[in-house]
Amino acid sequence: xxxxxxxxxxxxxxTSYTRARAESLGIDAKVGLMQRPERxxxxxxxxxxxxxxxxxxxxxxxxxxxxxxxxxxxVQRMLFVYRQTLPVPHPSARARSMATG
Numbered sequence: 001x002x003x004x005x006x007x008x009x010x011x012x013x014x015t016s017y018t019r020a021r022a023e024s025l026g027i028d029a030k031v032g033l034m035q036r037p038e039r040x041x042x043x044x045x046x047x048x049x050x051x052x053x054x055x056x057x058x059x060x061x062x063x064x065x066x067x068x069x070x071x072x073x074x075v076q077r078m079l080f081v082y083r084q085t086l087p088v089p090h091p092s093a094r095a096r097s098m099a100t101g
Contacts, residue, residue: 001063004067015032015073018081022080027081027085029080031080032074033073033076035073038069042062042069043062
């Protein structure tokens with residue numbers, strides 16, 4: 001569980017970091033499966049109702065879910081920024097390639 005907790009912490013930091021780096025490039029990267037409001041709700045709401053009930057299995061499930069979804073969100077943001085920064089071919093180059101092909 002310690003490894004999963006550390007991976008969850010890294011994933012949530014990476015999610016925020018990828019958004020900050022995208023915004024430094026002028027890209028609004030508010031994309032992904034688990035953004036900040038969802039992460040806060042995921043951590044706080046079940047804990048308010050269950051706490052450490054069921055020998056901590058609720059908390060373990062929440063942290064595991066947070067780990068998986070935060071890494072998915074970070075990858076989604078990286079792919080979004082990558083697609084946004086791809087060079088766009090010039091229309092006349094595309095017309096030339098169609099004429100010669």
